[in-house]
Amino acid sequence: MSERASRALLGDSPELTEALATANLPTLLAAYVHLSQDADFLERFAPHIRPAFSVPPTDIPPALADELRARLRRLLTTGAGLASTPLPDTLAQRIMSVTVGEPVEDEFIALVYDQCGFKPWIDRSAIPGRSHPPAGFRVLVIGAGLTGMAAATKLREAGYDHIVIEKNADIGGTWYENRYPGVGVDTSSHFYSFSWEIWPDWHHYHPQGGDMQQYLLEVADKYDLRRNMRFNTKVESLVYDEGTGTWTVTVLTADGQREEIVANAVINGHGPVNRFKFPDIPGLEGFTGPVVHTAAWPTDLDITGKRVAVIGTGASSAQLVGAIAPQVAQLTVYQRTKHWVLFNPEIAHEVADGMKWALAHIPTFKQWFRFRVFWAEADGLFANVLKDPAWEGNDLAVSQGNELTRQYALGYMRQKFADRPDLIAKLTPDFPIFSKRIILDNGWFDALRRDNVQLETSGIARILPHGIEARDGTVFECDVIVCATGFNVAKMLGDLTIRGIGGRDLGEEWGEEDPRSYLGMCVPGYPNYFHTVGPNSAPNHAAGQNLISECQVNWIIEALDRTVAADAKAFEVTRDAFDAWNRKVDARMPEMIWSHPRANSYYNNSKGRVFLSWPWRLVDYFNETRAPADGTYILHR
Known part of the structure; x- marks a missing residue:
């Protein structure tokens, strides 16, 4: 028996029986066809599966469902029918399309492969001939929430010395701080998580706050993230030194002392929903x-x-x-x-034991279920926010x-x-x-x-x-x-002072409510400063903040890699690229629902400008952030 076959085998057990009886049927189909490469069997299901939110979503005949369960049981317990070669891309795409009841176009394939854990976009540590970060090149990350944890994980993978500064006593950010009764997540559990750590142990299909924090704690433990973290420490200011191409970061420690840390680059992951506000009401x-x-x-x-x-x-x-x-x-x-x-x-549905077992034990099941959840909650909802001129x-x-x-x-x-x-x-x-x-x-x-x-x-x-x-x-x-009065989202720097080239002040440039950036990350005049979850990068049409965070971390590390490869000191987006990007966003926004005359939310500032929302699809952000585009940046030497 091949090594591939032996890895797929499971013992016949009551747990397998329960999993096959209760786990999501289209996902069982996806796992079976992935393992068997039986394209003909897949096509027998195509007429019976419809797009998300259809009523009913499936009408799979019971006999066909039973045949699927029997085939999958036989494959998993004996290896009979297990394919010996990797899954072809064409069949993978067909599995996607059939199991969600609508075509999955070519432009989504790389995103699905990456975000659903099949083929991570890139492992920089394995790139032949890649220039490794030099000794002494250090990255400072602000915040140990979801984005900061993503940055820490990928910086270590890419070989970057880094330190994470967190004002709270432990990791988690939003999910460490928000502990009110009933706190939960709108996004489904099996998507709102890291693509490289798909968790089978969610208790609910939409995580309660404690579940989300527990997931993040387990990720921190598994990847030993706390080794590079300092807790109960708050970043107060960043000052750029043009001569050395470094940032001097002033932090306030738990005992009230101020300390300066010098870093070559700063990734700000403190997030827009971190500074809550009380209402201004007399008395x-x-x-x-x-x-x-x-x-x-x-x-x-x-x-x-x-x-x-x-x-x-x-x-x-x-x-x-x-x-x-x-x-x-x-x-x-x-x-x-x-x-x-x-x-x-x-x-409020709890994840049944059989479903949990399938996620933990049936090969490829958790990846295919993550795809199914992503497809239902992501760009399929985009049509809701795009204006039709006829209306x-x-x-x-x-x-x-x-x-x-x-x-x-x-x-x-x-x-x-x-x-x-x-x-x-x-x-x-x-x-x-x-x-x-x-x-x-x-x-x-x-x-x-x-x-x-x-x-x-x-x-x-x-x-x-x-x-x-x-x-x-x-x-x-x-x-x-x-x-329950929300956060000061518009003032994206909070009380953080950031001074760039020539002493320019980002807080003054952005003001109280008018932040602008390039791709939600960079501002000219502030080399090697990267502001994650920044202006016009929030996926307000759908779930997907975790995807945006991963995309931004990918782009930032690619920018750092280009700096290192060129033996340069710092990366800076050009003014032309910044201006062109913001003109593009401004031209797009009148086509979006958030600019409707009756739309007035925390996505908009007091003048009506939509400063928060990303006005395209998630797949567009994914494709934009594979690497910095040539001609959009300069490297300081």
């Missing part, structure tokens, strides 16, 4: 009870039986309210902005597809509140769906129906010592105020 400081923000939830706060006020109705509020409504005595939710709500039946002037939708999605959301709301027309009136938005962040319902609507929950929409006049006075004069006496 807030005078409230006599606890006032907390969802992003800084006290571990010892007990709201059981208390009267609680929640300010805000965005994603964090919806998760929190759904979780605490059954526990509190009274709950009043203060709404300033209405939000569209979609129902995904998987949002110009419509206040509520920007295309036929966008209108259909709106009607789906309306239908769900009307079903949930069939006997509560008052709530339908209070909750129905007057802007196109997807022009602001979507809420996935995980108990939000059910909570609003409860007798002990009140939705207040008249606005807040002021905070009293023992309660909140609404603008209509009503007063809600409460014990605790929770601010």
Whole structure:
């Protein structure tokens, strides 16, 4: 028996039986055809699998499903039918297309291979003739959240000496900090993770906050990331030295001491949702009870039986309210902005034991399931945010597809509140769906129906010592105020000072709310400074921040490699490339839903400019970031 065959073999067991009976059937098909290369059998399923969100998504005949399970069992337990050669690209693409019920075009293949763990884009340590980073060349990474961890992993793989500075006591970033009841992730677990570490142990199809943090902790342990990390340390300033081509980084240590670290390059991974903000409401400081923000939830706060006020109705509020409504005595939710709500039946589903076993043990299954989740939640949703000129002037939708999605959301709301027309009136938005962040319902609507929950929409006049006075004069006496009021996203540097060539100040250039960059990463005048998750790089049409982060890390290390190979000191994007890119973004944005007259969210600044969103597909960002384009940068020597 070949080595390939022996690796695929599993013992016949009750666990295998349960996995075959309960695991996702199109993914079992993908794994079987990948292992067997039985293209003819694949085609028998093609008429029975439809695109994501179809009703029903499949109508696979039971006899055909049973035949698949029997074939896969035989292959896994005996090796019968196992192909002896690598999977051809043409068959891989056909598996993709059949199992998601629609064509997967050529432009997506490299992305799928990379993001689903089949063929990682590049392992720089294995490139023949590659120039290795010289001794003493050091990269400093700000933040040990998802992006910072990606940077640390890939910097080590590429041979770069590096240090990660993290203000918190451990890794995790957003998922270390956000611990409020009900905290969770909108993106599906099996996609919102690193492509090189696909985890089979998720408890839910959409991870709760603790699950996400546990995953990141296990990744940190497996890759020994803490070895290059300093915790409880905050970066205060970066100052560029033109003579040496280095950055002097001033940090504040846990004991209050300031220290300077010299680095050749800086990767800023502190993220846009790291600086939470309290609302500017008169009297807030005078409230006599606890006032907390969802992003800084006290571990010892007990709201059981208390009267609680929640300010805000965005994603964090919806998760929190759904979780605490059954526990509190009274709950009043203060709404300033209405939000569209979609129902995904998987949002609270636990991953069955058979599915977990398949992910952990059946060869290629976890990769194919990640592909399936990615395809449903990524660029297939892009049509929702692209304006159709024929719909110009419509206040509520920007295309036929966008209108259909709106009607789906309306239908769900009307079903949930069939006997509560008052709530339908209070909750129905007057802007196109997807022009602001979507809420996935995980108990939000059910909570609003409860007798002990009140939705207040008249606005807040002021905070009293023992309660909140609404603008209509009503007063809600409460014990605790929770601010689910989001983050200061527009001021992307926070309180960080960055001084580049000639002493120029990036904070002054960006101001309070108008950041611009090249590809969301670089600004001319700041050599070897890379700002991840920066302006106009957020995938606001779909899931995929993890993909964007990986793409940016790839591009940054390629930029560093070009610097090292040329024996140069630093990499700097040109002003021409920066200006051309921003003109391209500005020309594109009027075609996008976020520029709709009724769209007004944290994606936009106060002048209406969409500074946050990436206005193309994820596959376009992937393709743009394979390497810096020739002619777009200079190398300082």
